[in-house]
Amino acid sequence: MTDLMPAVHQPVAETWPTLARPRSNPVRRVGALAAIRMIAKDLPATIHLDNKSYGAGGPAMRVHRSAAFLDRLGQDAGSGFGEAYLAGDWDPEPGTDLADLLVPFAERFSNEETRHLLPKWAQSLRWLVTRSQPGEQENDRAGARENISRHYDLSNAMFSEFLDPSLTYSAAYFGTPDPTLGLGEASYDELNQAQLNKLDAILDAAGVQSGSRVLDIGCGWASLAIRAAQRGAWVTAITIASQQALLAQRRIADAGVGDRVQVALRDYRDQIGEFDAVLSVEMIEAVGEKYWPVYFDAIERRLAPGGVAVVQAIVMPHERMLATRNTFTWVQKYIFPGGLIPSVKVIEDVTAEHTGLQTEVLRHLGADYARTLRIWRNRFIDQWPAIAGLGFDDTFRRMWEFYLAYSEAGFRTHYLDDVQLRFTRR
Structure with a gap:
């Protein structure tokens, strides 16, 4: 043509x-x-x-x-x-x-x-x-709030249309994949249980139980906080996305754990107190390279003696991270302003140099993320009439279809991975 x-x-x-x-x-x-x-x-x-x-x-x-x-x-x-x-x-x-x-x-x-x-x-x-990445996407306190809001405050209703009922916006954990199951057979009905599996795996790795004091950094719509509170934990859940925080509070009340979970509109750098477990799920990608030492220092400072931190992170091979860290990508321009995906090596290096934390890789969820993304995209397409009714146009549809497909391709080819990491004091 x-x-x-x-x-x-x-x-x-x-x-x-x-x-x-x-x-x-x-x-x-x-x-x-x-x-x-x-x-x-x-x-x-x-x-x-x-x-x-x-x-x-x-x-x-x-x-x-x-x-x-x-x-x-x-x-x-x-x-x-x-x-x-x-x-x-x-x-x-x-x-x-x-x-x-x-x-x-x-x-x-x-x-x-x-x-x-x-x-x-x-x-x-x-x-x-x-x-190069523009200066206005700097992840200082004001910039981070603006960057996060541009994505996570798009529309609670829009996210509700394609995420599972727990409103968990990160890689699910399907367990050992069936080699005969193709991505095309990925089922929305399976997604909720796989997300609960992921939440439980994080809580188990951090040793969260009744009476645990838990800090959830970048709490999303509170699925992890609710799951921890249902174990009897006391949870402080923080986010800098204002509309997200409002829905998180409503979901916590609806789950009947409002007495155990406090949601705060707060930057991770401003949190105080000590916690038995510090959890952060796919939030480091929005921190920015300049602030990775600050982020891990904040995690260490919040850990009580004997405490454990668990971070779930999207990562890429170290050489690719080094090659692309100063470029301005389509994803940064249209989806996650100010974002940068780290490598496992850089996480290990930063924590070794700037903190007293030691790092342990618990599991890889790259294949699970490819499957999660396929389900989200299929659901997004199926629910498009309802999403369009919220005021989004066809270019927005193409943008999100491309973002979800682009991400799926990255995980399917191992250009991207998703890891759960446990941190304890050396």
């Missing part, structure tokens, strides 16, 4: 100004096409572009507006591909699942042998199309 063909999707310009087509640049367009040709060499996927096909077959995508697609890629290597999807410049071919299409691309960049497919001269020019 060419630029003369009608677009499959066209964003509302006033609502999505960042998706305005970039100014045409023939040099960058040529460079983007050259990069596609090199990346697509032996790629087990197909890119249909300007009546030509690139790749070695497999899941296929079709570019509807080639000039706009190449201009976006040539302008911003970190966000251009995802922005082109939001803008409707390309789509998976009918019958092709979006995550299945993204898996070959993720594999190419997670595989050390194929990651550097561009020649050295081309790699040396990546700075021309790679952006």
